[in-house]
Amino acid sequence: MSTYPVEVTQTLGIPFKQFEDQIRKDLGAIGIENIVLVIFSDSNHPELKVIESISGRINLSACINKHLQKYLSNSLMQKCKEICQYEDKFVEQQVFDHNQLTNISNNLKAYMVRDCVTYGFQFTFIMHSLRDLNSAEMDKLRTICDIATAWANSWSAHHKLLHIWDNLVSSSGRMMQPDLTPSEGDVLKLILQGWSSTEVANIRQVSKETVRSQIKSILNKSQCNSQNQLIACYGHYKWLGSAPFESI
Structure with a gap:
């Protein structure tokens, strides 16, 4: 799922490339051709959107982007945690099979799950297949949906953390960074390097x-x-490391 932000995959401390590759493999094994994964608080402005062909056989990106609001609106009318199965009527034209180099005439099967995740976000996960999944495949799909929902909770919590942290750092920087004269700036740098006032x-x-x-x-x-408090504040907010002092 190539559009996942790099900082998310690193900060959460989970080998997400391995995780994603395994999920792709498991989805492909049960006949899923394409996925749509969206996290949003406002369906008009998704916080995260992933549209990806799992098999490489079909590509629905253009159609799904065109009708994304309809997909999300439909998902909001669905009960949380329940996988809804239906024929996708939003795909108006025949789908081209890149493996067989021919058009696919049968209707696409869609499997959709929605859930409310942390910090008020909604999570919608849509999977397309060219056939109905059997009972064993549906059991596998439920497990994958549970994993995806857990991941969405982690993503939304991390997203909220970064937002709050950015606000804290920016407000702290405004409050804590003093306007020093050039001489005062030089004195402060020496103090922070460990020199005494006499030195x-x-x-x-x-x-x-x-x-x-x-x-x-x-x-x-x-x-x-x-x-001592001055040195402690510098150690916490890293004034000199983040930006030069304002001089007057």
């Missing part, structure tokens, strides 16, 4: 009183009560 004065060739005054100004601008 900073020697390095900068200024009086201790000047350095103390600059440190007091830095603490005031950064809303820190002590040099």
Whole structure:
């Protein structure tokens, strides 16, 4: 499922390429030709959309993209967790079989499952086949749908985490990054490198009183009560590592 974001596959700590390859293999083994996987809170603006030919035999991307809103609207009328089987009427034209190099005349079979996942997201999973699945294949399909739903819960939770984290980092950066003069910026860098105020004065060739005054100004601008707190804040927010200090 090539459109999964890379950061998701890495951050969740699961070998998703191996996972995805196994799911493709299992779906293909029971006769599924094409899948549609959508996670959304607003059906007009899906957060994640995957449309993929599993077998390489047929390609429904153009048709599904054209009617995606209808697919999602239909899914919202379906009970959660139940696999609904129907003939796909949204495919208006004959489907071309890339293996046999011929048109397929019979109606496509669609299998759809919907579920409510974490943080208010909806998950719709649609699978197309050229034939009806038998009882054993349906049992396998239910297991795959359970796995896909669990994955959708993980994805939506991770998506929410990144959104909240971005807000925290941006708001923290606005609150915590002080507007320092060039001299104060130089003093702060030396403090963060572990130099004492006396050593900073020697390095900068200024009086201790000047350095103390600059440190007091830095603490005031950064809303820190002590040099230890200042160093702790730098370690947490990584001011110098993320962006240069604003100078006035």
